[in-house]
Amino acid sequence: MELRIGCRLPLEEPVPGFTRHRIAGKVVKGQPLGGTDDEWVVIEPVYRAIELAEQLHDDAGDGVLLFGRFAFSVRYRWFRNWVNSQAGQRLGLAPIPAGPVNLRMLRRNSALEMAYRPGGVLATKIHLKHIAVATTEGYASRPGGAQAELLAEVNKYESERNLDLVLAEFRNYQQGILPAGPGARSLTEFFASVDAKLEPAAASAPRTQRSDRDVLNLLTKRAETLHVGPANFCWFTDPSRALCLKLAGTPTADRPLVGMCDSARCPQATHHPCHRPVWVEHAERTKTFLGDLGKTRKTERARLQHDYDRALRVVAEIDAAATDPSDKDSA
Known part of the structure; x- marks a missing residue:
């Protein structure tokens, strides 16, 4: 209702092949008397519709209200009746279904x-x-809106990513590249149980499970417990054992607090070769900080030294677990 003749602004082309259509108007709601000038980026059909309305206007002078105040429901009903009439049918217009708009x-x-x-x-x-x-x-x-749709899509991709990560780690296990960290033993035992089910001798029926799809079916339940951290994988199978929840005082939570994770001590955390660069970088930065500390800052030096030793220990554990035993035998 605030649009005026000449509200269409010149076309812009911020990037080659992409045209931006803008219109100028006023924001009235919550603004001082008379409104505040503002601009909108619109799609091309809106831009063309305003151009057509200017051409059909009885007084097409600059600054004249394009539509003014009107009752939308009445005008829409007139428009729908005309489109659905014989005049609209002669022009080949698609009928507008009945219903409130x-x-x-x-x-x-x-x-x-x-x-x-x-x-x-x-x-x-x-x-x-x-x-x-x-x-x-x-x-x-x-409910059922865009936010729910987006969240469902994010959860879908997250589940697919977790399955891919678990499958990749299972394949690493089969090649002798094992996980490290406090939760490594539990994860290795799980992979061993899955691997046993894939052996032809252990199969209860003539059919054997060998395709990725069959393996994923066995790994799906464990993949649902996977939470990806920047320097570790968290297998959230038992909330009562999660160190982050104990530190936060929320032992009954249904998700881990990845930002508070101390993966070097949590019994449900594992380290893998993909995490090695993060720990190496952390060790190098901590070493730099240690070298810059003065002799009087003993408390800070002790804390940083502990972090540095822990990072080196994690890197060493990852390297040891990722070494194929067959390479040692051949050497």
Whole structure:
């Protein structure tokens, strides 16, 4: 209702082949008397529709209200009746089905469509001129909405990634590359039990399980307990044994606190060759800090020395566990 003749801004091409359509208007809600000038980026059909409305306007002078105040429900009903009439059929227009349509529904659907995209919640907040992102989340997070759709998609990809990681570690186990860390023994025993089920002699039926799909079926339950940390894998099989939950005082939580993980002491954490660069970098940085400390800072030196020794120990354990026993025998 605040759009005026000439509100279409010149086209922009920020990157070759991509045209940006903008319109200028005013934000009235929550603004001082007279509103505040603002701009919107719109899709091309909106830009063209405004151009057509300017051409059909009775007084097409710059600054004149393009539509002014109107009752949308009445105009929409007139428009639908005309499209569905013989005049609209002669022009080949597709009939508009019956049912309520209002501007709030349009705003809601626009919010949901934008929220499907990466960074959609923030983009929707900016586009709809919401003051707080909580308002935008109210538009997009209703049951079955974009937020739930995005969360379901994220969980799906996370499950697939966990299965791929567990399968890769199982293949490493079969090649003699074992995990390290406090939880290594439990994970190795699990891999051994799965490997035993794949042996033809241990199969209870003539059919043997050898494809990746069959192996994944055996690994699925353990993959559901996997939480990926920056320097370790957390196998969250028993909350009562999780060191992070004990330190946080939340022993009944259903997820680990990966940011508080002390993987060198937690009985459910394991280290693998993919984590070695992180521990090596940590050891090098800690060594640098140790060299820069003065002689009087004994407490800080003792703490850093402990961290440095722990990092070296973890690296050594990873190297030892990742060494194929057959290489030692051949040497």
